[in-house]
Amino acid sequence: MTTVRDARPPTGTGSTGTRALGAVALVLLVLTIVYGLIISPPDRLLGETIRIIYMHVPTVLAAYAAFIVTAVSSAMYLWKRTEFWDLLGASAAEIGVLFFGVTIIVGAFWGKITWGVFWRWEPRLTTSAVLLLMYIGYLAVRAVPADTRTRATRSAIIGLVAVVNIPIVHFAVDWWRGLHQGRTVLSTIDPEMAGTQLFAMYLSMAAGIVVFVWLLLHRFRVAFLTERVEETGLDEAIAQRRAEGVSS
Amino acid sequence: MIREALLVAGKDLRLEWRSKVGLVQIVPFAILVLMLFAFALDPDRGVLERATPGLFWVAVLFSSVLTLQRSFSVEAEDGVLDALRLSGLAPVSIFWGKVAALTAQLLVLEMILAFGVAIFYGTTFHSIGLLVVVALAATVGIAASGAVYGALAARLRSRDTLLPLLMLPLLAPVLISATRGFEIGLERQAGGGWTWAALLAVFALVYLILGSLLFRPLLEDA
Numbered sequence: 001m002t003t004v005r006d007a008r009p010p011t012g013t014g015s016t017g018t019r020a021l022g023a024v025a026l027v028l029l030v031l032t033i034v035y036g037l038i039i040s041p042p043d044r045l046l047g048e049t050i051r052i053i054y055m056h057v058p059t060v061l062a063a064y065a066a067f068i069v070t071a072v073s074s075a076m077y078l079w080k081r082t083e084f085w086d087l088l089g090a091s092a093a094e095i096g097v098l099f100f101g102v103t104i105i106v107g108a109f110w111g112k113i114t115w116g117v118f119w120r121w122e123p124r125l126t127t128s129a130v131l132l133l134m135y136i137g138y139l140a141v142r143a144v145p146a147d148t149r150t151r152a153t154r155s156a157i158i159g160l161v162a163v164v165n166i167p168i169v170h171f172a173v174d175w176w177r178g179l180h181q182g183r184t185v186l187s188t189i190d191p192e193m194a195g196t197q198l199f200a201m202y203l204s205m206a207a208g209i210v211v212f213v214w215l216l217l218h219r220f221r222v223a224f225l226t227e228r229v230e231e232t233g234l235d236e237a238i239a240q241r242r243a244e245g246v247s248s
Numbered sequence: 249m250i251r252e253a254l255l256v257a258g259k260d261l262r263l264e265w266r267s268k269v270g271l272v273q274i275v276p277f278a279i280l281v282l283m284l285f286a287f288a289l290d291p292d293r294g295v296l297e298r299a300t301p302g303l304f305w306v307a308v309l310f311s312s313v314l315t316l317q318r319s320f321s322v323e324a325e326d327g328v329l330d331a332l333r334l335s336g337l338a339p340v341s342i343f344w345g346k347v348a349a350l351t352a353q354l355l356v357l358e359m360i361l362a363f364g365v366a367i368f369y370g371t372t373f374h375s376i377g378l379l380v381v382v383a384l385a386a387t388v389g390i391a392a393s394g395a396v397y398g399a400l401a402a403r404l405r406s407r408d409t410l411l412p413l414l415m416l417p418l419l420a421p422v423l424i425s426a427t428r429g430f431e432i433g434l435e436r437q438a439g440g441g442w443t444w445a446a447l448l449a450v451f452a453l454v455y456l457i458l459g460s461l462l463f464r465p466l467l468e469d470a
Contacts, residue, residue: 130417133416133417134414136413140410140413140414141410141414144404144405144410150470153465154470157396157462157470158400158414160458160462161393161396161397161418161458161462164454164458165418165421168421168450168451168454169421171421172420172425172447173420175444175447176424
């Protein structure tokens with residue numbers, strides 16, 4: 001069973017395409033830093049803290065994109081039952097949790113400066129925390145050793161259940177906090193932005209998405225190669241046992 | 249399908265009735281949680297009284313996780329899940345049967361807890377209609393989502409630690425809605441209690457549909 005791939009095992013997860021994408025991501029990140037930290041002016045209302053938004057918004061955008069990929073992949077896996085959708089969903093979920101964690105931490109810092117406390121039971125923060133915990137559950141199940149098909153089915157089901165729960169959590173938390181306080185501070189930012197601020201914001205969003213796609217490609221390839229290594233390992237072990245049988 | 253579901257539910261309830269694990273372990277645990285809250289929150293300062301709806305539902309949630317673990321660990325042992333699959337019962341019927349049995353068990357638990365808060369926290373119940381509807385919708389929601397995750401975690405070796413991690417964030421909206429519904433039902437707060445009941449009903453409906461769709465792959469592969 002020698003195939004071309006077996007003959008020449010890959011030595012990395014990069015390709016011409018991903019290297020180009022990586023370069024674009026790097027340029028966008030540098031531009032975001034330059035525009036976000038240096039060129040764009042401080043905000044009238046939020047002062048220098050507005051700069052946190054240039055990190056907060058792109059990370060949350062990438063996280064949501066990741067969770068959408070996970071949801072679609074989960075549904076596709078249950079329909080097609082192919083390794084591709086399983087690994088894609090899992091890779092995206094991992095990156096989603098990473099970005100979401102960054103979003104929440106960055107948000108908490110912003111909260112400390114603006115509200116004086118790291119955490120307030122603000123609807124979006126609360127919803128985000130619940131979502132993060134749901135996807136941590138997804139990764140926890142993923143980490144339990146199981147055969148490929150079982151693990152894939154389990155994670156696909158959790159991926160679907162989690163995404164269906166997002167709007168319900170959102171409504172519940174919104175109504176819950178809506179009873180106690182008015183509009184949130186975060187939702188008043190957008191209309192105030194203009195000019196370089198808005199440009200920096202869009203730039204950061206583009207950077208976030210490109211970095212996400214770049215990471216996803218690499219993470220997917222790592223996952224794919226991990227599966228191959230496990231298969232090869234099994235084949236080798238079987239071959240060794242057979243060889244023992246012959247020699248004795 | 250209904251007949252098959254009732255068969256599964258009957259089997260589960262009979263099993264519980266005979267083993268009495270729910271009665272001698274889970275119910276005392278739930279009462280214990282109520283007492284622990286009283287130790288943690290000073291009963292003389294009115295905190296306990298004000299927090300009753302929330303504490304009631306937290307106690308329900310914790311006990312639900314135990315009930316779920318129990319309901320599916322009896323299936324996971326000795327390959328009962330495989331036997332269920334081979335029995336020719338439709339996965340949908342098994343799901344509905346599980347949901348029915350869980351709902352029944354949780355409702356009994358909630359009734360006992362309601363007595364518990366009436367006695368320990370001195371709660372008086374007003375708008376009974378709203379309270380019953382909120383409890384019913386919340387319980388079906390917990391049972392439906394719990395049946396999905398219970399079946400999923402049943403064969404995991406680390407299910408005892410994984411199930412709470414999976415279930416509790418999922419049930420966050422149920423805790424919020426049921427607590428608010430009860431606050432209004434107990435007339436602690438003005439407002440539209442029925443909106444919360446509606447949200448709970450939507451949650452229950454979503455998971456009943458999702459469970460009906462997902463139970464086949466769950467039984468076959470997970």
